[in-house]
Structure formats: C-alpha cells, structure tokens
Amino acid sequence: MFKATQGFDEKEWAKLQHHNIFQSSEWISSMASRLPGEIYTFTLSDEVGILGVIISQFDAYEAYNPQTIFWRKEPVFSTFCMDTRQKFISELDFIPSSLPALVLVFPGYDGNPSGKKHKDQSVISDFVALIIDWAKCMNISGVHSLYTFESPLETAFKRLGGQTYDLTTRSVLNVTWNDWNDYLQQLSANRRSKIKKEYKLISSSMKLSEVNARKYTNDIVSGRCSTLRRYGNQTSFSSEKKRLESLIDRYGDNLKVFGAIHKCELIASSVCVLSDSQLIVIYNGVSDAGNNVRYSHFASNYYAIIQNIDVRNVRVIDYGISHKDVKELRGCKSFFLKGHVLHLDKSGQHQHHAMAKLMSEKTLHTVNDYKGSAYEK
Structure with a gap:
C-alpha cells in the first residue's frame, strides 16, 4: 500500500531495510531539519521508501533547491559547461519557475531509495508513478530526485517522460x-x-x-x-x-x-x-x-x-559532494551523482527538460572509479 505522510513517519520507516547511514532513523531524526521545506515520508508497504521535501521558497538552500540548480546564473555545481548553460539561459524568453517542487532526497545528499526492493525496477517505477500522482494532487510544479547513484530511479523517471542529468560528484578517500x-x-x-x-x-x-x-x-x-x-x-x-x-x-x-x-x-x-x-x-x-x-x-x-x-x-573517508579537483588532489576517488526531473507545469516543462538534457550532454565524463563509499552497499 502506498502511503504519503507529512513529516518523518518513524513507524512506517522502521518496516524498511536501510542501506546506508543517510537512510537510518537516527540520521533522519537528527538531520531532517537541514532540508529547507515541508517534509513528507513516502513508502510502498515494506518494499521501498524515500523522504521528500516540498521546496517553495526561492531562497531555500541552494543544494536542495531546483530553482537555483537549474536557473541561477552562477551554477550551484560546475560539473558541466558553464558557458553553454549561461547561453541557454540568456536565450530563454523567460526564466521558468521550478517551485513549488517536490524533491526526493535524504539529508546528507543521498537520493537512492530505501527498502528491500530499492533495486527492483518494476517496484521503483510503480513507486515513482504513485508519488507523481500524489504531487499532481498537491499542485506541485515538478518532481525532482537528487543525488542518486546507479539507481532504477533513472529509468522510472524516463518512462514517465522525465529527464536525467549529471548533478555533481561525490568523493571518497580509501584509507x-x-x-x-x-x-x-x-x-x-x-x-x-x-x-x-x-x-x-x-x-x-x-x-x-x-x-x-x-x-x-x-x-x-x-x-x-x-x-x-x-x-x-x-x-x-x-x-x-x-x-x-x-x-x-x-x-x-x-x-x-x-x-x-x-x-x-x-x-x-x-x-x-x-x-x-x-x-x-x-x-x-x-x-x-x-x-x-x-x-x-x-x-x-x-x-x-x-x-x-x-x-x-x-577503511574509507566519505568527503561528500562537489569540489572534485580539490579532493582528488588529496587522493580521493570521485563518481558522478545523478539528478532526475519531471516538470509537471506545461508552461515550463520544455525548458526544464531541455536544461536537464544540456546538463547531461555537457558533463565531462572523466571519473567513475571508486571503492568503499556509503553508496556501495
């Protein structure tokens, strides 16, 4: 049964298998307040779950805010061609609004689902479709998934008409x-x-x-x-x-x-x-x-x-997202994290999906070698 609960639903969450610290009840209870908006817990029985936050303020913290990730002139993350991005923005007739947006993510920059079926493509696709139907009922402009790694969320969003893009890097240092x-x-x-x-x-x-x-x-x-x-x-x-x-x-x-x-x-x-x-x-x-x-x-x-x-x-130090060159100088290995978007408001859908496509095409795909990160389990 699909369930969407306002706030962090610890009772439902306890039914799920968790695959890293970012998905644990202890972590979420301590750190959920870092998410800049109204938090919801999404679960599908005991099979899969994800945290979501509705971002409605344009000045919400940049790394969780689709408006800044997509449309701020100075990009939040510089993993793709900034000149091409700025040219794309300058040629738009108007800057579309990404908000209010539902962002699927855990505090700590992890977007991979929790639960025993977190790698099951059929289950994840059904789960995402249910979340999007819920978002439509809530008059959400777009649904975003941030900071995923090798997740079936990519195929789930694409099947529903969404777009996947390269968001940033995460770096780890093997001890x-x-x-x-x-x-x-x-x-x-x-x-x-x-x-x-x-x-x-x-x-x-x-x-x-x-x-x-x-x-x-x-x-x-x-x-x-x-x-x-x-x-x-x-x-x-x-x-x-x-x-x-x-x-x-x-x-x-x-x-x-x-x-x-x-x-x-x-x-x-x-x-x-x-x-x-x-x-x-x-x-x-x-x-x-x-x-x-x-x-x-x-x-x-x-x-x-x-x-x-x-x-x-x-055995490994997880140095988190972005600043790839600084971290690699000190011995880290880096890998790309993905973002996914399905913009529901027809007036801005083309622009959002075109920007996501550009962000994916212009990324410098040079790093994917890593061992032992929190995403490995």
Whole structure:
C-alpha cells in the first residue's frame, strides 16, 4: 500500500531495510531539519521508501533547491559547461519557475531509495508513478530526485517522460596508509609536493587534532554559521547547535570532530560520523578568525582527519559532494551523482527538460572509479 505522510513517519520507516547511514532513523531524526521545506515520508508497504521535501521558497538552500540548480546564473555545481548553460539561459524568453517542487532526497545528499526492493525496477517505477500522482494532487510544479547513484530511479523517471542529468560528484578517500608519511608516499610526486608545501605552512601556525565535540560545541557551531554566511546562505545558531547536540547524543563516541587550533582557538573544524568503518564528513566550518589563516579549511577537513583517525577502524573517508579537483588532489576517488526531473507545469516543462538534457550532454565524463563509499552497499 502506498502511503504519503507529512513529516518523518518513524513507524512506517522502521518496516524498511536501510542501506546506508543517510537512510537510518537516527540520521533522519537528527538531520531532517537541514532540508529547507515541508517534509513528507513516502513508502510502498515494506518494499521501498524515500523522504521528500516540498521546496517553495526561492531562497531555500541552494543544494536542495531546483530553482537555483537549474536557473541561477552562477551554477550551484560546475560539473558541466558553464558557458553553454549561461547561453541557454540568456536565450530563454523567460526564466521558468521550478517551485513549488517536490524533491526526493535524504539529508546528507543521498537520493537512492530505501527498502528491500530499492533495486527492483518494476517496484521503483510503480513507486515513482504513485508519488507523481500524489504531487499532481498537491499542485506541485515538478518532481525532482537528487543525488542518486546507479539507481532504477533513472529509468522510472524516463518512462514517465522525465529527464536525467549529471548533478555533481561525490568523493571518497580509501584509507590505505598507516601514518602521515605513508599517506604522502601513496600520492603522485606532483600531488605530494603540493601537499607538503601546504602542510609546512599549516604546521607552523596550527595544531591539528581530534577535539571534544561537547567541549567545543559553541566554537564548532560558530564556525559553521560563519561559513554558511560567507557563501550567502541563511543560518541560525540555535538550529545548528540543536542539530549538533542531537548528533552527539545519538552517535556518542562515533561522532568525531577534527580541528585546527590557532593561538589556543578552534578556528576550523570538521564534524564526522563513523559508521561501519566509514568516516562520513557531515560538514565543516571555519570561523571569521580562521578565514584569515591560510589553509585553515584544508587543515581541519583533510590533514587533521588523515593524521588522527584510527586506521584500524576506518577503511574509507566519505568527503561528500562537489569540489572534485580539490579532493582528488588529496587522493580521493570521485563518481558522478545523478539528478532526475519531471516538470509537471506545461508552461515550463520544455525548458526544464531541455536544461536537464544540456546538463547531461555537457558533463565531462572523466571519473567513475571508486571503492568503499556509503553508496556501495
């Protein structure tokens, strides 16, 4: 039986098999507030399920907002030809509205369905058709699925007249070293030289370590809020603090924070969760003071983690989406994540689907080699 429930329906969700941390009740309960809209839980008996969020505000957080992903002049992700995209936008008679949009996605940038039938094409196609019928009844302009990897959602959307496109990359770092020097030796000579120069400057002004999340909660949240504001995003100290405290309570010792300390102040930090030998970097933050210290972000997000993880318990570090070149310089492997769209409003359907087609055709398909990510299960 198909069911659409406003909010996160933990009772129905408990009936499903989950395939990574992003689909777990613990994660969703802590992090669903990061989704910028009205949340719904979609399930089909105990076979398959997905979280959805109705985006209705044009200034909603960019990475979950179809309006910015499709139509902002400066693209959210630069994995395809930006000049071609801008030319396409400039030649339109009008910029269509993507909103209100139903976005199928979990917090943490994962769009693959949950449930024992999550790979069953027939079940997924029926499930998507039911969600789209529901969206039509709700007067939704378009249905979007974001951040999927090798999912039958692609065929499901295409069968219903939708379009698939390359959205961004996700990067993972396989832990194959024993210590810092061992890590450096596994990089190419060119990469090793660049990293050593960075690290020389970092080590002269910062101390890198794992830090106590409870002790540094306010500093971590302040850095996170500063980073969000720096990139033009809305932020709330109280909301960010509530999410961090929820993560600490739910994950305990598996909630890891790595930081860069400068003049006795935590100026940069990366918040991570250890799950099934995967260290998942949830977010990072750099304080206003840290923004004036060169390489502070790289210090906490890469080198503090690489130097301080217990390599016996971690086989892969999931560095999340986008910034492919920066991550690959430090040894990561990257793979593409897909987006899917079925725009229901006839006045903007052609433009949305044409843009999606352009985004797919113009992507540089150079990276698909990876091992051990949260998407592997």
